[in-house]
Amino acid sequence: MRTLLPALCFALIPAVAAAADREPVAGSGGMVVSAQQLATDVGVEVLAKGGNAIDAAVAVGYALAVVYPQAGNIGGGGFMTLHLADGRSTFLDFREKAPSAATATMFQDKDGNPVPSRSTDSWQAVGVPGTVLGLETARVRYGTLSRATLMTPAIRLARDGFLLGQGDAGVMALEGPKLARDPEAARIFQPRGRPLTKGDRLVQADLAKTLALIAAKGPDAFYKGSIGGAIVAASAKGGGILARQDFAAYRVRELKPIECEYRGYHVVSAPPPSSGGVSICETLNILSGYDLTAMGFHSAAEVHVLVEALRRVFVDRNNKLGDPDFIANPIAELLEPAYAAKLRATIDPERATPSATLGPAAPAHEGKSTTHYDVVDAKGNAVSVTYTLNDWFGAHRVAAGTGIVMNDEMDDFTSKPGSPNMFGLVQGAANAVAPGKTPLSSMSPTIVLKDGKVVLVIGSPGGSRIITITLEAILNMVDHGMDVQEAIDAPRIHEQWLPDTVALEPYALSADTRRLLEQRGYTFSDEGHWGIAEGIALGAPRLRSLAGTMSRFLSLGAPPLAGATMFGAHDARGGAGSAAAVR
Template identity: 50%
Template structure:
């Protein structure tokens, strides 16, 4: 037993745990980021990235560019970019104000606690993933409009115009879209005539080189550009969505749409080795648990062990187990449940967890339960990042949930609908599509927002924005974003190296350490000797990140795991 190693580390001030400084473009760097001086956009799609850069060049700020990118991705990346889904935006102004905009979907007013159970009382994933019941009231349009109104400088018409053109004139299907249409779209899109008419040709999914024209989506975008969000929530688009639901047993109606509101919230924040970390609050679980895991790890010297070492990976994995156990019980929509965020992000609580970690022996997940917080409490997704010349920064993660969402296009709107209702706990203790176990705090309820792992994150160094990052990946979003922070802060990687480094993940249940290929066989052997069930599985995440050097120069990196990703600036 080597618990004394952790306990001893607890007595060391974290200032002594000096991490190697991040390098900015030196000869030793293995991967090099994209460089710019006036503005940077990183997204999963090259066309959408260029839309954002063009907005910045025209004098728009980071919020203007981010909203333009978001609308463009609804056209160019229909796997996850959306008007019919929802998500989160984290933004930090040049003056230092950091705020969060929650445009997560909401359960319809007619939603009920057991709506996704079958006759035997078991969770029915078909109902929560591919039926008309699977969709929550969309939030993307409301969220983008709110952000633009409060923090942008351009009009809705100006930032939507590029997306309208792309939808009307068409885009050339790239490798990423072609592959996803074949692999994932074939399961859901052909079942619905409206979807098949857009993404299918001659009985087959569109392939690389085909032109994807979305004239109905262009018309919807034109209405939003002219009439604002009311076109979506009260006008012609709302009628299309409500009629689609009424005709097919769905629950979203005109009242649900008219009553939807995006919400501005205070971000979760914490400190880590002298850096300030800002992330999304509930109904995202990401911010709380990124801060919680960092608090635990601040008690040990990861840099001493080195990236990819069995000891460093074991320490991170054990911290992740405790955080995901807490997630299963305490996290939900803050309008419905009291989330004990002060306790979960408490340094003292983190220290109590760190003292239980044995660096030489993995603790079985069956022995880890949600923590007793009383002593500490007083009371297919896509991501893109934008930084402008003045230092305003925006991180957005939004989604339809699984690839192409429910696969249902609402009437003649051209808009794919989400299947976010699966993010609720259909039955407490039963895993969702991502294997996440939830409890009563995340049970289905009318007008409730489902719990999410989306984690747009901004790291501040010495009072200045330093890292803007985020990722898709379902349950693995939290650990992917966490590793971007650890790779840069603890292991001194530049943003491109941090994005390219192999990743690993533990979410408590199932009790499995998932790793990408790229780690040393010797490391994996040592981890197995420590008691981990190591499983090499497909790549995790698709980070889109920007780092700001002390002199203001911008360094962007799009994840090499995703085809078509692009960071660009000027």
């Protein structure tokens, strides 16, 4: 799920650390935030016509498959966290699954060594997609409008095409060489023998026909009909292992979300096969023993305890979690306050803990080319969705005649315990490949409540960094008083146990703070910006007001729009997206 984006793919934000942030988008009739403004507009249109947040989320999901083909998808899968107007919270798992012919050693050579390209750049990398059944399950159980109504905007955008902006064109150029290797992908995304550029129109006629067939006949057209058949045929032709029975057997799981408390807020997030909710809540439990507000945003004291907490949590994440149908996840143990206290007691107040001294020597990896979107409506429904192809454009393969970009989600499994994946994660046997199994994910669609009411909907792409992006946004709002836009735009840090290095976005630490932390034993890696978070705050743009804080990100700014109750924020790191309110 790649979102370590190059400059040509998103709006650079060198002024984030120095200038006033943009104000969140304010409204009261409903709010949609996504990584592509055309998809955001589709969601707003559905809300304006009387659809609820679930209806809008389904429509946005299909629209992103057209206008954000690098990560939006019907050839991949994902997660949906919901909080309903009647007070219930639930979670839909429509993640990809391993084909029935998959084996634990399928991505190793004859000597047992991992073959990375096999799990990322081949038809063997493709897992059974779940998005179509996932979106339909959400619509049938919790939506109000017809499938045809919700899919019509996506069909129109695919059939008639849309003009590419700079953010859209940037990723086309970045992935151009890989797309050129697949004739079907090249025919769609390089119709004149070169990557499409800003101002070009992307028309996807085959995808329009595929979407129209799904709209007319439902998921059976995909899982039991000609669409799935075309994907299986393309897989067989390309040396893959997908079978018709894999599609017919696919099921969506509705699961109980992971829930925890943090400083009076109730966090609702993704359960296994996502590691996101467990990791976020385990980290919050550890950090609840420290006064982060007094420490200050990204002070040496705060970064020390944050990194040490994350270091310990990722040991658990990488070695103890997996598909709940295949392993027993020790969730109750990991989320016990006593366990958090035990981990907290192992943190040296002054020195960094070498990662090699924690846990077994096994890291984990995960693709970063994911996308996230949020929807809330005036009725009190809130939806947080993260779905993915894994890498940008997944396996860079399109099934002939379908227009569907296929995922390379099999790379999220442990190809070999102890060997890192494309995102540097080193994972254990709990996430080994097995027929019908879902790979472990970091996707963390999250909803935060206060006194039973939704106050924040948040999430991001970013591979293993999804966990820290979402976590830091919550900390920025709860502990540092930032509004939702400031919390998302603030520079980020990341630690995932292995490698034993703290990654830094530009301006994440001052020179003095960095020196203090280096003296404590930390090693840093300077990187570009990562992630494209999306958030909606409810009730007010801030969760709390911290009088007297010296955070450079906290400026009270102009008063919110009179009567506004929803405040949407699209990450400054993503140039193509937007937040929009129902007018």
